[in-house]
Amino acid sequence: MEIDKERAKGVKLAFQLVLDGMGVDNIAINLNQLGYRTKRGNLFSGKSIERMIRSEIYKGWIVSNRLKGRNTHQGKIRPKEQWIIVKDAIKPCIIDEETWDLANEKLTLRQSLAPRARQRRHGLSNLIKCALCGRTHSVTIRKDRKQKKELKPCNRKDPLGNSCYNRGLNYNSMMDLIITRIKIRREEIIAELKNLKEESQPFDSKAIKIQLIEERMKKVEKALKMLQIQLEEDLISLEEFKERKKIRSRELDKLQLELQETENITQEDEIRAKESLVERLDHFLNNWKQLDDTKLNEGLTSFISKVIWHYHKGSNKPPSLNIEWID
The missing domain is CATH 3.90.1750.20 (Putative Large Serine Recombinase; Chain B, Domain 2)
Structure with a gap:
């Protein structure tokens, strides 16, 4: 050689x-x-x-x-x-x-030191995603500001060292934005319930839900193809490929099962599901301030998949967030 x-x-x-x-x-x-x-x-x-x-x-x-x-x-x-x-x-x-x-x-x-940092759970753990690069925003405690929590800027670097510069935000301000969106979501579900219960209203939310599930399935299938390409291009190891493939395959199986269940759902089932969701949201909104970080995170992740945060440094546009919900 x-x-x-x-x-x-x-x-x-x-x-x-x-x-x-x-x-x-x-x-x-x-x-x-x-x-x-x-x-x-x-x-x-x-x-x-x-x-x-x-x-x-x-x-x-x-x-x-x-x-x-x-x-x-x-x-x-x-x-x-x-x-x-x-x-x-x-x-x-x-x-x-x-x-x-x-x-x-x-x-x-x-x-060996990295998992210890991941164990420091807070209310927004693994929820806030950068709209520019997809990285999860972490939370820091500012010792110089009376232990206040802050959502850190993204600053993820690409392979050549360029940072994406998605700004952070005060932790409590972010939580207030999310709680406000949850309240809006609750009102939307109540409106959907009202429409469902009207005899003249066609049951079209089922078709919309099926479409959304099929779109998510396409994304997972695309991710599986990308994993194979990454392996062939020597961007990930065999062990990492197997682990990621296992996770994605399970996700796809879960979506396929969800699709079957949705195809068989009746209008009465949909009404009961939405009524149950409203009850869960009400319980959370009435009690979230009393929850510790772990329980708060569990509550949020029970009906929120992720919060996509956009606050680009250097832009004059106001910050924005988009929530992907779990029905």
Whole structure:
């Protein structure tokens, strides 16, 4: 095997940046800005940097018998004790074994800290999505402002380091906006109930609901196709592909079941469902101020899929939000 000296410089830089404590997403941006690309000529991502650091080939090892079957996309990973590992198979190696071990330890330590941050749940956890890039907005507690909560700006960077600049907002202000929308939603459902109960009103909400479910199914099917493309383009690992595919497949199965149930629904069923939803909304609106963060989040996510937030930095347009509801 011959070493590509130019690509080897990028590999060495990536390992050094890991040792310096930089995250994989920022390492990818650094390599992309310097003109480095993956084997297939694509921009680096955090996942591709992680796969690079985890790859034993850079320290001169060759690992075989890792997968069952020849299909690298669908094959299952064997237990580690069944792998065939040939050490010092490639000389000279790009990264010495000590550097490889240190970088992998540093990466593992950094990744082990991430779940702890995700466990800090608040009322709006996983609900607010950036309208510009789709990233979930996080919430911070401002120690310099008497522990006030704030929805952080997005500032997600693309592979070349450009930020999307969707602004944040005061946490309580965001909550007030959402509560106002919930009250409006309640009035809309009451109006729908009134129309349903009128004998002259045709039962057309069923057709609308079926159309919405079919549109969601198309999005999931498209996402499944994109996952396959990402795997083939080496943008995600096999393990991540399998995990994401499992989640999307379950989502599709759930939608198919929802479609069948909706096709069989009667006007009386629809009336009962809407009456039940109004009761749930009333209970939430009367009690939400007394709920702790966990219960508040559970209440919101029981009838809200996501809140799409748009407040672009540098724009004179007022902020806006759009709520996707769970019926």
